[in-house]
Amino acid sequence: METVVLESFEDQVAYSEIERWVTLATAGALMAYGFSRRNVPGMCLAVAAAPLVFKGVSGSWPLLHGVLSTDDTRVALSADRGIHVRESIRLEQPIAEVYRFWRSLENLPRFMTHLRCVTDLGNGRSHWEANGPAHVKVEWDAEIINDVGNSVIGWKSLPGSDVVTAGSVNFSTVRAGRSTQVSVHLQYSPPAGRAGALLASIFGRNPASMIREDLRRLKQLLEAGEVARADADAPGGRR
Amino acid sequence: MKAVCFYGKEDVRVESVPDPAILNPRDAIVRVTATAICGSDLHIYGGYIPTMEKGDVLGHEFMGEVVEVGRDNQRLKVGDRVVVPFTISCGRCFFCKEQLWSLCDNSNPNAWLAEKLYGYSGSGLFGYSHIYGGYAGGQAEFARVPFADVGPLKVESSLTDEQVLFLSDIFPTGYMAAENCQIKPGDTIAVWGCGPVGQFAIRSAYLLGAEKVIAIDRFPDRLALAASHGKAQVLNYDEVDVPDALRDLTGGQGPDACIDAVGLESHGTTLDAWYDRAKTSMYLATDRPHALRQAIGACRKGGIVSIPGVYGGWLDKFPLGAAFAKGLTLKMGQTHMQKYMPALLERIERGEIDPSFIITHRVTLDEAPEMYRTFRDKEDACIKVVMRPGHQQTRMPN
Numbered sequence: 001m002e003t004v005v006l007e008s009f010e011d012q013v014a015y016s017e018i019e020r021w022v023t024l025a026t027a028g029a030l031m032a033y034g035f036s037r038r039n040v041p042g043m044c045l046a047v048a049a050a051p052l053v054f055k056g057v058s059g060s061w062p063l064l065h066g067v068l069s070t071d072d073t074r075v076a077l078s079a080d081r082g083i084h085v086r087e088s089i090r091l092e093q094p095i096a097e098v099y100r101f102w103r104s105l106e107n108l109p110r111f112m113t114h115l116r117c118v119t120d121l122g123n124g125r126s127h128w129e130a131n132g133p134a135h136v137k138v139e140w141d142a143e144i145i146n147d148v149g150n151s152v153i154g155w156k157s158l159p160g161s162d163v164v165t166a167g168s169v170n171f172s173t174v175r176a177g178r179s180t181q182v183s184v185h186l187q188y189s190p191p192a193g194r195a196g197a198l199l200a201s202i203f204g205r206n207p208a209s210m211i212r213e214d215l216r217r218l219k220q221l222l223e224a225g226e227v228a229r230a231d232a233d234a235p236g237g238r239r
Numbered sequence: 240m241k242a243v244c245f246y247g248k249e250d251v252r253v254e255s256v257p258d259p260a261i262l263n264p265r266d267a268i269v270r271v272t273a274t275a276i277c278g279s280d281l282h283i284y285g286g287y288i289p290t291m292e293k294g295d296v297l298g299h300e301f302m303g304e305v306v307e308v309g310r311d312n313q314r315l316k317v318g319d320r321v322v323v324p325f326t327i328s329c330g331r332c333f334f335c336k337e338q339l340w341s342l343c344d345n346s347n348p349n350a351w352l353a354e355k356l357y358g359y360s361g362s363g364l365f366g367y368s369h370i371y372g373g374y375a376g377g378q379a380e381f382a383r384v385p386f387a388d389v390g391p392l393k394v395e396s397s398l399t400d401e402q403v404l405f406l407s408d409i410f411p412t413g414y415m416a417a418e419n420c421q422i423k424p425g426d427t428i429a430v431w432g433c434g435p436v437g438q439f440a441i442r443s444a445y446l447l448g449a450e451k452v453i454a455i456d457r458f459p460d461r462l463a464l465a466a467s468h469g470k471a472q473v474l475n476y477d478e479v480d481v482p483d484a485l486r487d488l489t490g491g492q493g494p495d496a497c498i499d500a501v502g503l504e505s506h507g508t509t510l511d512a513w514y515d516r517a518k519t520s521m522y523l524a525t526d527r528p529h530a531l532r533q534a535i536g537a538c539r540k541g542g543i544v545s546i547p548g549v550y551g552g553w554l555d556k557f558p559l560g561a562a563f564a565k566g567l568t569l570k571m572g573q574t575h576m577q578k579y580m581p582a583l584l585e586r587i588e589r590g591e592i593d594p595s596f597i598i599t600h601r602v603t604l605d606e607a608p609e610m611y612r613t614f615r616d617k618e619d620a621c622i623k624v625v626m627r628p629g630h631q632q633t634r635m636p637n
């Protein structure tokens with residue numbers, strides 16, 4: 001099992017603490033100002049600031065909790081919610097070998113560069129650690145919900161995860177049985193929501209191209225036995 | 240170690256750079272004993288190739304002695320004498336299995352960049368910009384060779400370096416250009432450009448059974464070599480109207496196949512050539528396809544236009560109408576090196592051809608900057624420059 005450096009854990013804690021105090025301070029100031037007006041608009045302003053107090057104390061908005069920020073994959077990823085990525089690639093390798101490689105989830109960080117490590121917890125459950133936006137560590141537990149040998153592997157994250165994610169990979173033989181096609185469908189609701197994904201894509205971490213590069217590395221590993229690299233600094237693939 | 244590095248347009252320097260190291264299991268390190276400047280290196284020298292970076296090591300025609308092998312390389316051993324193909328190929332992907340080695344799927348670490356420009360990426364190349372992988376080239380004392388268990392060709396006979404060096408690019412490139420013409424007995428082949436690739440295309444066309452080869456250029460020394468060594472009928476485009484002359488020489492029918500061994504920096508004296516020069520000089524066009532236009536215009540109906548010359552971008556005033564009207568076939572692309580190297584080595588061993596006929600300049604690595612200029616300006620009757628990086632062991636053990 002790989003050792004993981006908790007470099008940004010403190011940063012995360014510090015950020016949410018600051019957010020909480022700023023929210024409370026803002027709510028307090030609005031309420032004080034509203035009450036001090038001693039008129040109807042002032043009272044309305046003070047009452048309107050109440051949800052902010054709730055947000056400051058509990059860390060989430062009243063009532064809406066469970067609807068907008070659910071960690072249930074069926075809710076968070078249904079219809080057009082979350083981010084959907086579909087990519088596929090063809091390999092000159094027997095389907096059984098490709099399936100077996102993927103099914104050993106610990107292999108995934110060898111070609112998915114945003115993953116730090118995946119640990120098999122047994123019983124179809126696994127623990128995932130990844131680099132989120134700005135290299136913040138993101139982790140989740142997932143379970144395999146569908147597994148048909150040489151055909152499909154499907155998984156979803158479990159409640160209590162930093163990201164809500166589900167995905168599947170389909171394996172099929174193509175080109176009259178000579179090649180194997182791997183098709184990935186990945187869905188996730190990232191920590192910073194769609195705005196976060198938009199920001200990430202602006203800074204070059206577009207999810208679709210990231211998965212595309214991952215699959216390219218998978219192909220290189222399984223076909224050529226190594227990931228192409230031109231110099232010692234670049235570990236292969238896109239920065 | 241010493242290496243020839245790119246620093247900008249018309250700025251090539253010999254620098255001291257770190258020695259290459261084994262990075263992947265199938266790698267090998269080669270001590271370079273001979274390396275050449277290719278006509279396509281002049282496209283880099285002229286600033287036509289995008290994604291070159293300051294300090295990039297140049298060169299893709301080289302050979303040498305294996306000094307180190309990676310742990311998964313079962314085919315080479317230290318001390319082997321090898322010629323290295325300019326294309327880098329994994330040998331196991333769909334394209335390599337189909338013998339389309341220069342289209343290898345797995346050897347370009349910057350494939351995403353090439354995909355943005357071309358839709359899909361070809362193989363990685365040595366010393367030929369970052370869009371082709373950013374691999375260090377072979378105009379150096381040592382070079383790292385990826386996938387060295389399928390690329391390099393072992394030379395075990397007593398042939399000299401000069402006789403086998405051009406198996407690294409220009410001989411197979413000229414040969415594939417001729418093979419793409421699907422030559423039948425009695426065919427006439429016209430070749431634009433009598434540089435090194437053109438010279439090998441002329442020789443290869445005869446090797447493959449052409450009855451007559453017509454060679455087109457304007458430099459007297461190159462035309463002389465095409466006539467004397469290549470046995471081609473030559474046309475100097477400064478003196479004759481090429482389309483007219485080709486019509487006359489083929490009884491009004493046109494050549495059965497035409498080879499454009501010129502590429503994107505074509506020079507010409509006709510109106511369209513000046514138009515290309517004006518547009519590229521203002522960055523309004525990327526390539527100057529004068530020779531290609533003429534080849535398409537001159538080719539007989541139902542003929543083949545074979546393009547070993549390098550093109551990089553979007554061509555202006557491309558006569559697709561003429562190609563369509565005459566039902567032409569266009570064949571092109573980087574050479575599928577590994578497909579041709581063993582058979583061509585056998586031809587050299589049998590004495591059918593001695594590729595060293597092309598060499599006009601033999602120099603050390605230190606003279607590279609001067610030689611790039613001489614070759615570009617075609618001064619001193621320069622056709623092919625071979626550099627000897629020197630025999631002294633200057634590499635530190637890892």
